[in-house]
Amino acid sequence: xxxxxxxxxxxxxxxxxxxxxxxxxxxxxxxxxxxxxxxxxxxxxxxxxxxxxxxxxxxxxxxxxxxxxxxxxxxxxxxxxxxxxxxxxxxxxxxxxxxxxxxxxxxxxxxxxxxxxxxxxxxxxxxxxxxxxxxxxxxxxxxxxxxxxxxxxxxxxxxxxxxxxxxxxxxxxxxxxxxxxxxxxxxxxxxxxxxxxxxxxxxxxxxxxxxxxxxxxxxxxxxxxxxxxxxxxxxxxxxxxxxxxxxxxxxxxxxxxxxxxxxx
Amino acid sequence: xxxxxxxxxxxxxxxxxxxxxxxxxxxxxxxxxxxxxxxxxxxxxxxxxxxxxxxxxxxxxxxxxxxxxxxxxxxxxxxxxxxxxxxxxxxxxxxxxxxxxxxxxxxxxxxxxxxxxxxxxxxxxxxxxxxxxxxxxxxxxxxxxxxxxxxxxxxxxxxxxxxxxxxxxxxxxxxxxxxxxxxxxxxxxxxxxxxxxxxxxxxxxxxxxxxxxxxxxxxxxxxxxxxxxxxxxxxxxxxxxxxxxxxxxxxxxxxxxxxxxxxxxxxxxxxxxxxxxxxxxxxxxxxxxxxxxxxxxxxxxxxxxxxxxxxxxxxxxxxxxxxxxxxxxxxxxxxxxxxxxxxxxxxxxxxxxxxxxxxxxxxxxxxx
Numbered sequence: 001x002x003x004x005x006x007x008x009x010x011x012x013x014x015x016x017x018x019x020x021x022x023x024x025x026x027x028x029x030x031x032x033x034x035x036x037x038x039x040x041x042x043x044x045x046x047x048x049x050x051x052x053x054x055x056x057x058x059x060x061x062x063x064x065x066x067x068x069x070x071x072x073x074x075x076x077x078x079x080x081x082x083x084x085x086x087x088x089x090x091x092x093x094x095x096x097x098x099x100x101x102x103x104x105x106x107x108x109x110x111x112x113x114x115x116x117x118x119x120x121x122x123x124x125x126x127x128x129x130x131x132x133x134x135x136x137x138x139x140x141x142x143x144x145x146x147x148x149x150x151x152x153x154x155x156x157x158x159x160x161x162x163x164x165x166x167x168x169x170x171x172x173x174x175x176x177x178x179x180x181x182x183x184x185x186x187x188x189x190x191x192x193x194x195x196x197x198x199x200x201x202x203x204x205x206x207x208x209x210x211x212x213x214x215x216x217x218x219x220x221x222x223x224x225x226x227x228x229x230x231x232x233x234x235x236x237x238x239x240x241x242x243x244x245x246x247x248x249x250x251x252x253x254x255x256x257x258x259x260x261x262x263x264x
Numbered sequence: 265x266x267x268x269x270x271x272x273x274x275x276x277x278x279x280x281x282x283x284x285x286x287x288x289x290x291x292x293x294x295x296x297x298x299x300x301x302x303x304x305x306x307x308x309x310x311x312x313x314x315x316x317x318x319x320x321x322x323x324x325x326x327x328x329x330x331x332x333x334x335x336x337x338x339x340x341x342x343x344x345x346x347x348x349x350x351x352x353x354x355x356x357x358x359x360x361x362x363x364x365x366x367x368x369x370x371x372x373x374x375x376x377x378x379x380x381x382x383x384x385x386x387x388x389x390x391x392x393x394x395x396x397x398x399x400x401x402x403x404x405x406x407x408x409x410x411x412x413x414x415x416x417x418x419x420x421x422x423x424x425x426x427x428x429x430x431x432x433x434x435x436x437x438x439x440x441x442x443x444x445x446x447x448x449x450x451x452x453x454x455x456x457x458x459x460x461x462x463x464x465x466x467x468x469x470x471x472x473x474x475x476x477x478x479x480x481x482x483x484x485x486x487x488x489x490x491x492x493x494x495x496x497x498x499x500x501x502x503x504x505x506x507x508x509x510x511x512x513x514x515x516x517x518x519x520x521x522x523x524x525x526x527x528x529x530x531x532x533x534x535x536x537x538x539x540x541x542x543x544x545x546x547x548x549x550x551x552x553x554x555x556x557x558x559x560x561x562x563x564x565x566x567x568x569x570x571x572x573x574x575x576x577x578x579x580x581x582x583x584x585x586x587x588x589x590x591x592x593x594x595x596x597x598x599x600x601x602x603x604x605x606x607x608x609x610x611x612x613x614x615x616x617x618x619x620x621x622x623x624x625x626x627x628x629x630x631x632x
Contacts, residue, residue: 176499179539179619180552180559241543241551247500247620254498 002044010053012136012159019157022047027159029072029111032103057110057161062087065167071110071160076101078109088129090171090189090262094121097175099182110160113145116152116207118238119183121175123208127200128189131165149206168193170222172262174255175203178242185243186251190259196220199256204237204248214256222264224257266321268311269578269586271486276510276574277309280488283508283570289492302495302626303505304607307488308598314587315400315483331391332478333398335405337366339413339471341458343451345370345377350390351402352382356589357521358398362406364517365583369410370450371437388474396587399517400483404582408475416467417453423464424448424456481580483587487511489530489595493603497630500623502538502604508570509595514578514586522588526571529592535561536593537600541616559616 007022009015019025023046028034037043051057057072062083069078078084079096098104098112098121112122113133123146126133131142136159145153154160171191175184184203188211191198197218202208217230232252237245281287289305296303316322319330336348347366353359363377380386390402414434421439422429431442440447456463457471492506509526516522539559543552552558577584597615604617608629613621 176501176619179565181556241541241557242618243620247623250623251499 001038002041004038004045005047007047007049008053009049009051010055012054012056012161015049015051015054015159016136016157018047018049022049025049027051027114029114030074030107032099032107032111033115033117034111051110051159057159060084062167066164067091067167068162068164069109070162072108073110074105075099075107075109075112076104079104087167088165088171090168090173090191091125091129091165094125094173094175094189097121109163113163114152114154114160116146116150117183118149118206118208119178119181119185119187119203120208121173121184121187121202124184124187124189124200124202125165125173126163127208127210128191128198129165129168129171130191130193130198131163133163134161135159136161143210146208151207166193170263172259174259174262176251176255180242186248186255188252188255188259190222190256190263192222192263197222197260199259201252201256204252206238211252211256214252218260222260224260224264227253227257227260230256266313266318266482268484269481269580270514270576271311271484271512272574272576273309273311273486273488276486276512277307277488279572279574280307280490280508280510283510283572284490284492284506286490292492296494300497302497302607303492304495304603304605305490305492306599306602306604306606307490308595308602309486309488310591310594310598311484311486312396312590312594313482314396314485314590315479315481315581315585316395316397317482318480319478321482329391330478331397331401332476333391333402333405334388334474334476335402335409336388336472336474337406337409337413339370339450339454339457341455341471343372343376343454345372347377347379347406348387349379349381349398349402349406350388350392351398352390352393353379353398354393356393356398356525357518358393358402361399361518361521362403365403365406366410369407370413371435372450396483396485396589396591398587398589399583399585400581400587401477401479403517403585404479405475405477407583408477409473412473412475413471416457416471416473417450419464419467420453420456421448423467424453424462477582479580481578483514483578483581483585485511485513485586485588485591487574487591487595489592489599491596491599491603493600493607495604495607495622495626497608497623497626500619500621500626502617502619502622504534504565504567504600504603506570507567507596507599508572509592510572510574511588511591511595512574512576512586513588513591514575514581515584516573516575517583517585523571525588526592527569529588529590529594530569530596531561531566532593533596534566534600535559535616537597537615537617539565539616539618541618 025047026045126142175187232249293303
């Protein structure tokens with residue numbers, strides 16, 4: 001790890017000021033990707049601005065059919081939240097299966113979606129549930145938030161405040177884990193909300209995305225057999241030592257069918 | 265030439281079949297099939313050569329070393345016993361197992377025994393810990409050093425108790441004159457050896473003995489391991505449902521440590537069969553350079569193991585032990601792979617049987 005200067009702030013505005021004053025600053029959420037990356041010297045920010053002390057970024061609330069999770073809420077807190085378990089059980093379950101207990105006790109929803117790892121779990125939920133990402137500057141629709149591999153719609157000094165998930169009629173997430181890292185080789189989130197069925201896929205391609213072909217095949221019905229009709233383009237799939245593109249394309253269908261079945 | 269020392273291979277096989285409820289497997293396979301899963305059961309029976317090795321045999325095989333071990337057992341005037349061994353313990357529990365040997369043989373409390381290993385500034389030259397040899401070879405050297413202490417102790421006790429050396433019997437830490445109530449403890453004998461005011465003529469002071477042991481044969485642990493898996497044909501995922509191991513390690517000095525060694529060995533074997541591989545890219549760059557990519561077996565990859573023993577007595581080993589360190593890693597890979605092959609109805613699958621390779625094998629088998 002290279003030397004950096006550590007900034008502890010207690011408000012979003014102070015965090016933004018610190019970022020604007022920094023040469024090459026980075027916001028620190030749970031640090032579960034940032035710190036290992038710095039230890040490997042793959043990143044060497046001049047300033048680390050720790051968001052951990054900002055109370056307004058923490059906490060979970062449910063009202064008017066929406067679950068709102070503060071950006072600095074840990075995966076462990078989401079998994080253990082009775083409110084989330086009641087409103088969107090699939091979301092609580094997803095959070096409870098990220099990484100291991102140490103990761104879940106430090107990693108946060110804001111950090112996860114801002115990092116946008118191609119194999120992270122949360123992006124699929126943000127897209128499939130049609131969530132809204134609230135920042136210190138604006139509101140961004142879940143569909144527009146993830147723009148490419150490790151890329152998002154966020155500006156350099158933009159901070160996620162919270163993520164709001166509309167409560168679905170039914171939802172389920174099915175993940176085929178990488179045997180080593182336990183990230184998703186393929187993860188599929190299916191949500192039925194207001195008569196439409198939305199499907200999002202993570203792990204399979206360079207960036208989590210809405211699976212429109214599967215949605216078309218389902219045509220608003222939670223009928224797993226209909227998934228067979230969807231054609232998954234092998235050439236768009238990731239390929240690595242743990243899973244070829246062909247295998248991933250196959251797993252997208254298998255996980256989609258299982259998620260649809262779990263929704264019923 | 266070396267011969268198998270002892271073994272009852274049928275006994276291990278029969279016991280393992282019972283432990284694995286092999287006779288009822290067909291019903292379990294049917295039940296799994298109804299859930300869309302494929303169950304398979306795999307058996308592996310092995311005999312391995314451990315306790316390496318008679319130095320003459322090593323020479324005949326072209327090896328440039330002698331594979332003896334040595335031990336020094338230093339009984340201090342304070343009553344504590346230091347055991348120096350040339351083998352090394354890195355988690356196998358030699359500190360406990362070797363201390364038990366000395367405790368049983370010399371009759372001193374186990375808390376008074378210190379096993380010293382690994383620090384080359386303190387310990388003697390050793391031939392190493394591998395080939396399940398530490399107890400079978402190094403342990404025997406410790407026992408021989410203890411025998412020398414007892415033999416010397418008899419001379420010292422005979423002098424102190426005014427008896428003939430031949431009349432001294434040693435048991436439970438006490439040197440006694442046969443047929444009398446005259447006795448002295450091994451601690452008192454040791455003290456006499458360091459404070460030799462009234463001492464047998466020609467006997468060196470001190471109570472500190474050294475011994476070497478060169479085995480006359482290998483030891484041959486053997487056993488049967490049975491693995492039962494459930495394969496998800498849609499994903500290629502393999503779950504180990506049940507794992508039964510019955511091994512012949514000869515006499516068990518510490519059954520808990522032995523069971524731990526078996527568990528660790530099976531975990532390694534499962535890792536080899538299902539998970540672990542070093543991969544390089546086309547430029548020769550290692551891409552499994554961290555545990556994010558290199559798949560170590562973890563607790564959730566494994567079931568609770570059913571472990572039992574079918575011991576026989578190896579006549580060539582003075583302690584009657586065979587060694588247990590590698591059995592799990594030997595038994596597990598064929599048992600796991602046979603189980604997957606059985607589940608899919610195929611003859612072969614390469615290790616590691618990753619989910620993708622199992623899925624592909626399942627696809628091919630379905631088309632055949």
